[in-house]
Amino acid sequence: MGSLGFKGRESPRNEVLDAQELSRWYAGLALEERLAISRELGPRVRASRPKRDEATLPAVAVGRLVFEQEGPGGPRALHHIKVELWDRDFGSPDDFLGEGFTDPEGYFRVRYDPADAGEGDLPDLEVRFFEPQHSFRPDGQVVETWRRIGSEKGPDDHGGLHHDFGTLKLPYWEYDPSTPLARLLVTEEGTPPTAYAPGRALAMLKAVAPIELVKRRHLLQGKLGQAPGLDRIQADYPEAMTVRMERESPGSTRTDAFFGERLLNGMFSTLMDGDPEAPGDKAAFRLYFPWNAYEQDGDHCLPDVDVRLRLAEGRLLPTRIILGMREPGVKQAGAPVTRRSYTPADGPGWEAAKRMARVSATLETELGNHLGQCHFNVEQYAIAAHRNLRRSPLRWLLMPHLREVVLINHSASGFLVGPKGYITRASALTERSVDTRLLHLMGSYDWKGFAPAPPICESHRYARAANLFWRLLGEHVSAFFAEHAQALAAEWLEVRRFSDDLVAHSAPAFVCRYLRATVPGKPAPWFVRSERMDLDAKVTEPVAKAVSPVTCTDTPQPGELEALQQLCRYVIFFATFRHAWANNLQWDDAGEVLYACLGLRWGKDGALSTEADHDVAPPPEEATEMLWISWMLSKTSYGYLLSNEEADVHPRFVELLRAHAAEFAALGLDIRTVSSRINI
Template identity: 75%
Template sequence: MVLAAFRRLLASLGLAAREAEPDLLDPEELTRWYTSLTPEERMAVSRELAPRVRRPQAVRDPATLPAVAVGRLVFEQDGPQGPLPLHHLKIELWDRDPGSPDDYLGEGFTDSEGRFEIRYDPADAGMGDLPDLELRFFEPQHTFRKDGRVVESWRRIGSERGPDDHGGLFYDFGTLRLPYWEYDPAAPLARLLVTEEGTPPTAYAPGRSMAMLKAVAPIELVKRQHLLRVRLGHAPSLAEVQADYPESTTMRLERQSPGSTRSDAYFGERLLNGMFSTILDRDPEVSGDPHAFRLYFPWNAYEQDGIHCLPDVDVRLRLVEGRLMPMRIILGLREMGAKAAHSPVTRQTFTPSDGAQWEAAKRMARVSATLDTELGNHLGQCHLNVEQYAIAAHRNLRRNPLRWLLMPHLREVVLINHSASSFLVGPHGYITRASALTERGVETRLQHLLGSYDWRGFAPAAPVCEGHRYGHAAQLFWRLLGEHIDAFFAEHGSAVEAHWLEVRRLSDELVAHSVPAFVCRYLRARIAGKDAPWFVRSERMNLDEKAADPAPKAISPVTQTDVPQPGELEALKQLCRYVIYFATFRHAWANNLQWEDAGEVLYSCLGLRWGKEGILVGEDDAEVAPAPDRATEMLWISWMLSKTNYGFIVANEESDVHPRLAELLRSHAANFAAWGLDIGTVSSRINI
């Protein structure tokens, strides 16, 4: 009986009807129960109940069905040539029946131009009922079984109502605009459009919310108490602020061995292996010396607030008995209060023989490296860089099996970036308030950074010494990613080529929405088109190509044809490797070490203030250090970032990552551990 089936279905959904006779349910009660369900539960009821309501029918050839619905799906926003087709999207046609289960009529997919045609039998709407037409749109989802086989499913993303009581055999829905993974036309970078009252077209995995609550709950009250005391005019001291948080790594090391974290050796070790880990160029002034290195942070190129001091920082280092030691720090200092980009600077050089001023210069260099890490290695190269690939992939990959490879690593980055748009940057963001950079300075820096990132030719730089644990771990992770991607293409390469149109459109959108390539005046003069063996090129874009005038786009195309040309399949594999690397390993290294390297306010922070005695003063000068409200926010953020973790590659909680990658990494866990990385802590995507 239909009603008994309905009862069983309610029970399977966890919705128990009141006790009644086994097969009795009056129409009013049936209507009441059905209308109380969510849209997803109604769809489940309709799908399960429809075959039991109708008489069994023989499988029918859709071409023989008497009625047809047609139309075209396009994105909400047009491209330069007009409407952009929403290709290969699944569409179902339904008969709406308010108060009772809807009737499924048929389904189809949009073609390459977004057009669809769904044939159906109006009689499927029920005896004496003319169909009330409705289109429902679905995007593909997947999980992997333990043997690597894919299980596909569908997620409803929208609907469009057609006519009521449609008695004809043909209906044209016309051109329908679907607001689906749209680019923000007002953003200078490739960002997802999320309206003020809207929500992103995706959601966090349920376990991530629990991980966030578990990490933040113990320190949330601490931060609130500090901020309340500041507002009431009884601000805590920096020592009080620090003591109220868990003991940081540097404070623990100082307790065990005073002075150890302020030593030259520790300074160099953290530049090699801490969250600051970045590219180390050879020192161009010591030509041919394989042991001399340089780090340079050009902050004078950006507008500053005049309150904080953020000079250009030029650090010269040398490998001494396997340890990276700072030998010289050159600071390009503005006048106090100077705000304009490219303000006049006075250069001062400091060496270990300068005593207290050397220690102050190292502190300034640590602050500079921290800010560069947060804006560059973390927010820029991982979060915002990966977002542009995520938007293009979600807009274009549906039939191509490339979706199975990439989507697990792109699924949540737009969500966390949407939060960061106001939380970290913008007029009231923490970076804007806590560092010397103004909102405009932050925006310009991020545009310059995104203008220097390209997938083509990228490979992690070689380790500079045996103790360069980050460099060794990066090399191994990159190699294993290559093996994983090669195996995937060996299995699915022919299907990837068969659906190359989606790759073409992904590539076109990546290029179209990337910023112009940025090559500063120094690099144009010293590197582009020249032999510069001291300059590490493997992690940088091709300066000879990108320094052209007018500037090309930062991201290089994979293809410009609908059929792969020689070498383009390898180019696509390189793009995949690049994206997964930054969404996983590179982000994990910069993010997970936040508390280790940014868990003590006096050791490192995002900005030091001009004090009465200038800027090169001791750590005990509270006028130079961050204010208590900035300090507690910094410690809260550092703890939250490094302690909120969910969605690991090895754990594969959502079963969306191919198990081969987890096994590859697990088989080399001991190697990673020797270099200081617990491979089980590397997330499969950026969600914090």
């Protein structure tokens, strides 16, 4: 194989080949090369055997497969895993003896004929475990393949007719016990139980290569005591949208109209609650960021930010910004604050307040809309799905959108958060307060009752695109459930265990003081409920979890198939459209250091000075890292829905989106840029 130019991933005994990678490579070979491969592999192909009645086979191997981590009631069964029994041979191909599947309690039983080990050879037993993989043909038919996930050696030269492998613990999609969030356990010396698609690494390289040397040069200059200024750093990177706009029309990106437009349609796009001080006024809105509730580092200024906005002639304009400022150097959560109110009449003070609000929105987007609501939120569904969905057709619907998220999140755990993470270093939040904020955010996300909020005006392109995508996604999910309703019900045990894992490992429901204003007895007509969990239910549950159960029984009850549809729609929405919107606009909205960053510092003249005061802005090393990250996030392009590179997304959904590409384009979204999963 190596002589023909194929470099597989080496294991101690064999080349482990990715099926799709091998298929693409083989298809590109000339006829002579294909014939050479056939001659080389021919002796290693297992001869077909006549079908035999398993009951007549004389020997049997039994055992039980469980997760490595035990549950509250003891060992947790690994159900519906494919089990193959092999005879290990040294220097020649191993002999296949038989196969079976674990039952709902993890037990397996494989009958075999010892003579299949070869003439004069007693079998050296080994069991191998496999999980299902799938792809779709163009007509929507499923093609199943199997991926090896583990093995266990048995006795050598086994001459008996019965062998019990006992209870085997397999480290398989285990939860990390060190965090209150539902995160995948990856030990220091271990590797995640999945891998990126082959093309993703090349896409990453193409995105980062043009700017990697730029960042390294800046960092080296800093170490040599010759750090470049912010203007030089900005000029060394590709021109961002706001930089281009300022070059073409100075001041255009600092206007009140542009501020409101980006809150509606930019990376910052978020829920627009009504203004509680103007009940019933459908043109008055509020955004609130309660940062003083968290511990801060004392070096950065991160006040509570309360933005009041008004619709006027189809544009959303800020009218007042209230900042709850703590004193410089104060670190504790809930510190005393001085509230300062700014309006457009305040001139430079108003511009400084808008900048502080942009920084606040940027940090909230990275921690909330992006990392929390998309990355970590989807990860909890990915872990539960991989642990439990094997026979259920639900796997075909969900898995294409859950692959790879745990990989990128594992990287983010050290790269973005943690003691040395960029968010920890570049913002006012400490490692502890980042963790607390993420726990609070995860405690507010639930699939039940979710729907994208309606647009507040005609120019609210994000909300209009979100609702269009949500509608089309609903059509796709409904069609899938109609097609597979019987099989979904037949394998409901897997759904039950999927739901149980989700709820058991969900963050505790978190209802902050702001949200508690909406609970029973406190009507809040200004409050947008469609994207938030059922607060009335959560505040009355004794020990409420953020994620609601789909089912509590092994057979579907009335309304539970519909609930499962809603869950699937929710997960796919955040793994695709919502993540794409927050991620793809990073370079547009966070590609200029002086326009938006994760944190402003206390300078000699305080934190509310002009953009000309670089003592307030990020230092050079953080500035170049910020631009590098924003570019990398926006420009790494692999795994698109419409490209469907792995052919694992149902072609019906692909064609449904493609048919509405013009509608999305009219709303400023190229549907071809929406990824099928979170891998960046």
